[in-house]
Amino acid sequence: MAPPAKERRIPVKTELDIVTARVEGRNLARELGFGTIDQARIATAISELTRNVVLYAPEGEVRVRAIVSDDGRRGIEVVCEDNGPGIADVDLVMQDGYSTSSGLGMGLPGTKRLMDEFKIETELGVGTRVTVRKWLR
Amino acid sequence: MEVTRIPILQIENYLVASIQTALHDRAATQFRDDLLERIYETKAQGLILDLTAVDVVDSFLARLTGDIAEMAGLMGTTVVITGLQPEVAITLVELGVELKGVTTALNLEKGIAALRKMVGKEGANGTTG
Numbered sequence: 001m002a003p004p005a006k007e008r009r010i011p012v013k014t015e016l017d018i019v020t021a022r023v024e025g026r027n028l029a030r031e032l033g034f035g036t037i038d039q040a041r042i043a044t045a046i047s048e049l050t051r052n053v054v055l056y057a058p059e060g061e062v063r064v065r066a067i068v069s070d071d072g073r074r075g076i077e078v079v080c081e082d083n084g085p086g087i088a089d090v091d092l093v094m095q096d097g098y099s100t101s102s103g104l105g106m107g108l109p110g111t112k113r114l115m116d117e118f119k120i121e122t123e124l125g126v127g128t129r130v131t132v133r134k135w136l137r
Numbered sequence: 138m139e140v141t142r143i144p145i146l147q148i149e150n151y152l153v154a155s156i157q158t159a160l161h162d163r164a165a166t167q168f169r170d171d172l173l174e175r176i177y178e179t180k181a182q183g184l185i186l187d188l189t190a191v192d193v194v195d196s197f198l199a200r201l202t203g204d205i206a207e208m209a210g211l212m213g214t215t216v217v218i219t220g221l222q223p224e225v226a227i228t229l230v231e232l233g234v235e236l237k238g239v240t241t242a243l244n245l246e247k248g249i250a251a252l253r254k255m256v257g258k259e260g261a262n263g264t265t266g
Contacts, residue, residue, distance in 0.1 A: 015161050015162040015163060016161050018161065018162070019159045019160075019161050022159075022193060023159065026192075026193075036224050037223065037224040037227055037228075039192075039224070040192060040193060040222075040224035040225060040227070040228050041224075041227075041228055041231070043192070043193045044193050044194070044195050044228045044232060047193060047195035047197075048195055048196060048232070051195070051196075051197060096233055107196060109233065110196065110231070110232035110233045110234075111232075113231045113232065113233070114228060114231050114232060
């Protein structure tokens with residue numbers, strides 16, 4: 001079976017893009033057969049990730065796509081990438097309650113709890129890429 | 138940028154506002170300011186914030202909701218949040234958001250009942266007319 005060729009890219013620059021990105025993500029999640037609770041988890045995760053971009057980086061991009069695992073499971077992948085300052089201490093931002101801005105400090109650890117897989121790659125002065133996945137049950 | 142305004146209705150001495158669209162940050166902040174101004178103008182004893190049509194509450198909107206309840210409380214107005222959908226309740230808890238000190242009710246009808254009880258109690262203590 002060929003992997004589905006569904007990918008959507010949403011540029012993220014202003015707060016308006018946060019809503020656009022999460023609506024796109026939710027739509028794809030629904031098309032892929034996720035239930036309403038997982039749709040809300042995915043949309044909320046996208047909201048948290050894109051808000052970080054708007055808060056800390058000049059601009060970024062979200063890519064949402066359908067994925068298939070090696071053992072045939074289907075899911076959704078969200079990649080949120082920015083050209084911001086990067087994160088100096090990843091362990092620190094992954095602690096509950098830590099925040100440098102006006103957020104509640106639950107952006108990244110909270111996002112991780114909402115999703116099945118979470119990966120963060122960051123380089124100071126270059127940017128940050130967060131990849132999250134949710135699998136269909 | 139034009140910001141969508143959310144209607145704020147008055148029933149007796151309560152205000153009722155129902156969020157029906159996905160709010161971006163600026164619209165949400167505008168909504169908070171509008172609500173507090175209307176509370177001041179109308180001297181409303183209670184406010185129902187209905188989230189029945191809201192399908193995503195992220196940490197920003199959750200914080201704003203908590204702020205509205207706290208700020209209205211400072212002005213002497215009791216706030217009840219109604220209509221949180223199951224998926225919203227689940228994501229809020231998983232995200233780690235605590236809506237401390239915020240009274241919630243299942244729907245608008247139960248929200249009004251809760252408000253009557255709370256405001257009535259305060260009235261009996263002589264804090265409101």
